Amino acid sequence: MDVIEEGIGRLFTDPDPDKAREFFRKKSRELKNKLTTVTDAVKTLLNDGDYFAIGGFGANRIPTAICHEILRQKKKNLAFAGHTSTHDFQILAAGKVFSKCDIAYIIGLEARGLSANARRYMESGEVEVTEWTNYAMAARLKAAAMGISFIPIRNMMGTDTFKYSASKKIKCPYTGDNYVLAPALYPDFAAIHVHEADVYGNCRIKGITIADLELARASKRLVITCERIISNDQIRNDPSLTVIPFYLVDAVCEVPYGSYPGNMPYEYFSDEEHLREWLTVEKDPEDLKKFLDKNIYGVKEFSEYVELNGGLKKMQELRDKEFLVKNKNAKK
C-alpha cells in the first residue's frame, strides 16, 4: 500500500488491533457488580503515562467528577484526546495532567470564549501536540471499535492539519482517488457520563451520543458515571435502549448532577455563571489557584463541589432552564 504523503505528527498510541486483541482477550466479560467510587475508579484504572479520553462534548454530558478526581490524584504525563473537549480540557489543563495531546478542538468553550489558562498551557511548549479534526478523531475511535488499524476518510487533504497529523495518504485501489487513513485509536482509559446504568455497566443515553459509542468500544479500560443506577431488570425489559453493554465497562459510579457545570440533556442545563467564573479566574494564575483549591483540591468528592456552587436549589434552576420553563419561544 503505497503512501503518497504522510503527516509529521507523532502517533501517541499503537494502532495495531492484534495488540489490542491481546488486551481484550484478558478483559473480564463477566456480568458482575462493578459499582465503586470515583476515587477508586481513577486510582485503579488510570495510570500515569496513560492515553485517555473523556466522553461527551466539552460541556455537555461530561464526567466532571472524573476530571476533578484526576486532578486531585495528581496524575501526570498523560496523553489526552483533545476531541470535542472544552470545559473538560479546561479542568485537565488546570491540573497540567497531560503532556501529550491529540488536538481536534481545545482551549475554547465555544460561544463562551477561550480559556486563558488552557491557552497559556498550550503555548508553553510543555505539551507535545498532533493535529486532527473532530471527525478524524471520531473515525480513529471507530477504527479501533471495529478492531482494525485504520479507516479511510476524505478530509484533511491539502491542509496543514494533515501535515501535522500522524495520518497517511494513499490511493483507493477501486477508484484511484486519494484517501487519508485515520489510524485506530485505542485509549488506555476513558470515562463517560450517562443517564442510566445498571451495576454491571449496561448504559442508556438520551439525546446525542457524540463519539461516545465509538469511544466506549475503543477503550481498554472504561469508567461509567451515571445520573442514576437502574436495575438490570429494567435494562433487560428494553434491551434496544442499551448503547454501551456491560462487558465494555470496568467501573460504574453513581454521580447525580455528574455533568455539572455542563449541560445534561433532559436533566439540567449548563451553569453559565459558574463557567464564566472559571473563564474569569483563569486570567490571573493566582486567582485560578485559589479557585481550584476551593473547588477541586479542597473538596473530597464531587457532591461537595455541587454544594459549594448552589447545591440542590441551583440544580433546580438548571433543570428549569433545561426544560425552557421560562422561554416563550419554545413550544411545549
Next chain:
Amino acid sequence: MDVIEEGIGRLFTDPDPDKAREFFRKKSRELKNKLTTVTDAVKTLLNDGDYFAIGGFGANRIPTAICHEILRQKKKNLAFAGHTSTHDFQILAAGKVFSKCDIAYIIGLEARGLSANARRYMESGEVEVTEWTNYAMAARLKAAAMGISFIPIRNMMGTDTFKYSASKKIKCPYTGDNYVLAPALYPDFAAIHVHEADVYGNCRIKGITIADLELARASKRLVITCERIISNDQIRNDPSLTVIPFYLVDAVCEVPYGSYPGNMPYEYFSDEEHLREWLTVEKDPEDLKKFLDKNIYGVKEFSEYVELNGGLKKMQELRDKEFLVKNKNAKK
C-alpha cells in the same frame, strides 16, 4: 496502494462515492408527506436492472409486502444483495426477479431447512453470483453509509469466499498486516420494515437492527413499510429513538403485520406452519405455481395475503407466541 491479491467475482455496483454524491446532491431533503401505497412505491422507485436490498434478517422484520409486490409487478434482471436473506430470498427467487446476486447467505431458512425452489434457481446457471460473508456485506453498506469507497476488514482471507468475491487484499501502511478491502455498496433501491414511522419517514425500530441502519444510509432510494404511522410530534418528543431520519426516505407505507409470515420483535412471532407450507410446495414446481397464484399473483395487496392465511385470529395467536404466553420457561 498495491493490491496483493483480488477476488475474481464481479462487482455489480460502482463503489465510487463521488458518483453517489452526485445522486445524493439531487435527492430531496424536504420534510414532506411521503405516505403512499406499496404498489406505487415499487412502481416509481424500483426499475428493472436495479441493484436492490431487503432489510431485516430473512424471516425477521422483513418488508414482505414489498417482496410480493416486486413479484406482482414482474420486475426483472435485478441484482440482489443476498445478505441475511432467507424467506425474502425464497419469495424473490420464486419470481425469478433477479439475475445477479451478491451472496452471503441464501436459499436456507436457518433451522427450518432449505428452499428447494431457490436452490434450483441458484443451480440453474441463470444467476450470476459473487461471494461474500454477512459481515463483509454489512461492511460494504457501512462504507457506502460513510461516503467512502472501501472499508478494511480482517476476514475472508485465505478462503475461496475471498477468491470468488470482488474484494482486494492490501497491506496496512501502519502495521504491515494484510487487510481485505470491502468495496462500498450503494444499492439503487432498498425496502425496510420498521415498527413506527411518521409520514416524513422518521423511523423507530425495537430490538435488533441487523444491517438496516447502514442499508438505509447507503441506499439511493428507500421505501419504509411500518406497522404503525405515528405523528411527527411523537418523533420530536424523543428524537433519541429515531434510527432512520426522514431525508433518507422516499416513500412510507403503513402495512400492519408487514413482516408476516416473518417474526416482528415485540409484535408477533413467525408463522412456522405457513413457512413449512412454502418449503413443502416448493418441492414440486406445479404446487409452487398454484401456491404463488393463490398467495401472491392472485391478490391485490398484502392485507389479502394476511386474510388468506388466518387473518386477525392467526395474528393474535402469533402475538401470543411472540410474548411466550404459553411458555413456562420464560420469566415474565
Next chain:
Amino acid sequence: MADFNTMELMICTAARELEDGATVGVGTGAPCAAAMLSQKTTAPNLVIFFEAGGVAPMIPEMPISVGDSRTTWKANMAAGMAEVMETCCRGMVDYTFLGGAQIDMYGNLNSTRIGGDQQKPKVRLPGSGGANDFASFCWRMMVITAQDSRRFVERCEFITTPGYLTGGESRQTSGLPKGSGPYKIITNMAVMDFEPESKRMRISSINHGYSEKDVRDNCGFELLKAAKVSETPPPTAEALRLLREEIDPYKYIIGR
C-alpha cells in the same frame, strides 16, 4: 443607513444565501444565528445539522454549544458525530457556515495557530474542531467574518480548513470530494465568491455604504472582481426584529 451593527448585517446577509429545503451544517455563533434566521424567513424547510449529533431541531433559542440541549429541542433525530459527518460525506448536506482567524484568496482558513511554531505557538487557537470536516464534505462552504486585512491574508500561517487550496484544480486533485468547495464569503462590507477557473476570491456584491476601495483596503491580498458587482441588499426590518427578539434576545452573538 439603517440602524444595525456589523454582526447583524452579516447574519442577515448570510441568511439569504440558503434556499428552502436545503441542508446546512452549522457551528455556534453567527452561523447558527444565520441558519435560524433563514428558517424564520425565506427557508422554513431548511434542515439544520449540528456536528455533535442534533438533526433538524426546532431551535428555541441560541445554542451556546453545538452539542447542547438546544440543538436537539424537538429534533427529528438526536444522533452522533459520525452520523452527521458521514451524512455530509455522502453528499446530503448542501451548505456549511464557518469562521476563522485568517482566510486567504482561495478560501483556506486558519483556526490553529499564529506565530511561533507547531510545538510552541505564539498564539494557540482551538484547531479544526469540525470545520475541516464540514468544509471537506459539504457541497458549498460559506464564511462569515469581518473584513479586515489581518484576517484576509496573502497566506494563512496554518491551513486548518481547506478552501480551494492553491486554486485551479488543486482541491479536487488533492482527493477532496469532487464539486465541493468555498461558495460565498460574507463580511460587513461585501459578499465575495470565487472565479470559476482560478478559484480566486472575487468581489460579488458590495454592501450599502461601502465602496470597492473600502473592501480592497481591508483585504491583504488582491481581490478579483465579478463581471457585474451589485449592491448587497440591506437587512429588512423584519429580519432584524426576528434576530433581536426571537433568535438572540440575550445578544450572545449580535452584542459582540
Next chain:
Amino acid sequence: MADFNTMELMICTAARELEDGATVGVGTGAPCAAAMLSQKTTAPNLVIFFEAGGVAPMIPEMPISVGDSRTTWKANMAAGMAEVMETCCRGMVDYTFLGGAQIDMYGNLNSTRIGGDQQKPKVRLPGSGGANDFASFCWRMMVITAQDSRRFVERCEFITTPGYLTGGESRQTSGLPKGSGPYKIITNMAVMDFEPESKRMRISSINHGYSEKDVRDNCGFELLKAAKVSETPPPTAEALRLLREEIDPYKYIIGR
C-alpha cells in the same frame, strides 16, 4: 451405553468446552443448544452473542433463527450485526460454534457448493452467512458435526470458512487475527483438536462405545493422534434432562 442419540451426545460434549464467564458467538441449531446447555450447567455466566444483534439474552426456548425474538428475550442489549461482528474482531469473543458440509484436516469448512462450478454448481449451499466472520474473529472456533468420511474430506471443494488454511503459520500470515483458529471438532465419535505446529487435526478423546478405528474409518484424511487420548465423558442424566425438557422440548434439533 446410556440412552441418547448422536445429536444429544454432540451437544452435551460441546457444552462442556465453554468455561464460565466466557463469550461465545453461536448460530442456530446445535451450537445454540450447546451454549444454552452450558449456561444451565457449568457456565451460568456464559455470554452469548447472536450475529444479527442479540447480546446476552435469557433464551427462553430454542431460537429458529439467529435473528428471531428469542435471541433478545430479556437481553442485555439488542444491537446490530456490525456491533456483534466488530466485538468479535476486537477480540472480546472467545468461542464460536459452527457446522459445515465439508471439513478438512486444517479445520477449513465448506458451506458454499459441491460439484459443478461457481456459476453453475451441482449442489448450491447457503454460503458463509456469518461463519467466515465468526471463524476469522473469535479466538477459538469449534465445530459440531457428525463423523462421516463424506464430511471429513481430504480437500474442501470450496473453502467458505477459514480453519488453519494450509496449516503451519499460513493462517496468521494470511492476515487473519493472530492467535485465533480452530480449537475443537466435536463429533458423535470423538473430540479432535489440532497439533500445535502443523495445525493438523488430531484425535484428542474418543467417545464411549467407539474405537480409534471407528473414528479413522469415518474420516477421509489421515488424523494425527494426541500423546494421550482419553475417553470423552458421556452426557450426564441432568444434562440430557435439561436438553430435552427445557432447551429443546419440541425436538427441533435433537429430533433430527
